[in-house]
Amino acid sequence: MNVLAIGAHPDDIEILCAGTVARYAKQGHKVFMCHLCNGNKGSATHTSEEIAKIRRQEALESAKIIGATSICGGIADGEVVMDLTSRGRVIDIIRQADPDLIITHAPGDYHSDHINTSKLVFEAAYLANLKLWESEYKASTKLPFLYYMDTLAGINFSPQEYVDITDTIDTKIEMMLKMQSQLGWLKDMHDCDAPEFIRSVAKFRGFQAAVPYAEAFAQQKMYPQGLTKRVLP
Ligand SMILES: [Zn+2]
Numbered sequence: 001m002n003v004l005a006i007g008a009h010p011d012d013i014e015i016l017c018a019g020t021v022a023r024y025a026k027q028g029h030k031v032f033m034c035h036l037c038n039g040n041k042g043s044a045t046h047t048s049e050e051i052a053k054i055r056r057q058e059a060l061e062s063a064k065i066i067g068a069t070s071i072c073g074g075i076a077d078g079e080v081v082m083d084l085t086s087r088g089r090v091i092d093i094i095r096q097a098d099p100d101l102i103i104t105h106a107p108g109d110y111h112s113d114h115i116n117t118s119k120l121v122f123e124a125a126y127l128a129n130l131k132l133w134e135s136e137y138k139a140s141t142k143l144p145f146l147y148y149m150d151t152l153a154g155i156n157f158s159p160q161e162y163v164d165i166t167d168t169i170d171t172k173i174e175m176m177l178k179m180q181s182q183l184g185w186l187k188d189m190h191d192c193d194a195p196e197f198i199r200s201v202a203k204f205r206g207f208q209a210a211v212p213y214a215e216a217f218a219q220q221k222m223y224p225q226g227l228t229k230r231v232l233p
Pocket residue numbers: 008009012111114
């Protein structure tokens with residue numbers, strides 16, 4: 001399968017679903033990791049241009065750990081809005097990956113960029129298949145399964161399915177450690193120790209699923225995709 005994970009910012013995939021995409025990669029599936037925003041506001045010390053460059057490099061290094069292809073959507077932080085330009089951009093990202101399955105933010109997450117990424121991906125997942133929606137990329141060839149990943153700290157999220165990430169929790173944390181610029185930022189902004197946060201949430205979801213570490217997901221059920229089978233690893 002081609003698996004496409006789309007997060008709003010460089011680090012969201014690492015925090016919310018990297019254990020699962022690492023499992024997909026291990027199983028030999030082709031994994032694409034996209035951050036829709038360029039990360040240009042995630043610093044108190046660098047300029048926007050500097051931090052965007054640093055975070056792009058961090059995202060590339062994280063994706064490299066599991067042999068995934070990293071895509072940057074190029075939208076400025078805080079500027080993911082529901083308009084035709086953004087819809088077209090997400091369609092083009094989906095077309096580059098031609099995914100069987102897409103993982104993105106849950107519509108009830110905490111940040112407007114996350115919420116709008118979720119909505120844009122929902123719209124674009126169908127439209128990317130339409131040959132008459134013209135763009136520089138060829139129409140994708142499949143209607144992808146759509147899954148929402150956990151929210152930050154699981155707030156407002158009711159899991160439907162779990163993935164056992166016991167074998168990839170260390171890889172997930174290793175990927176997050178590539179986000180060096182964000183470790184201090186998260187500490188300063190939210191007093192959050194990111195590796196500890198990741199391990200604790202995975203342990204909590206693991207308790208729910210009766211395995212050591214897990215990630216939680218909910219499927220966007222829609223005609224005619226994925227109503228009779230599970231595709232998560
Ligand atoms: Zn984010």
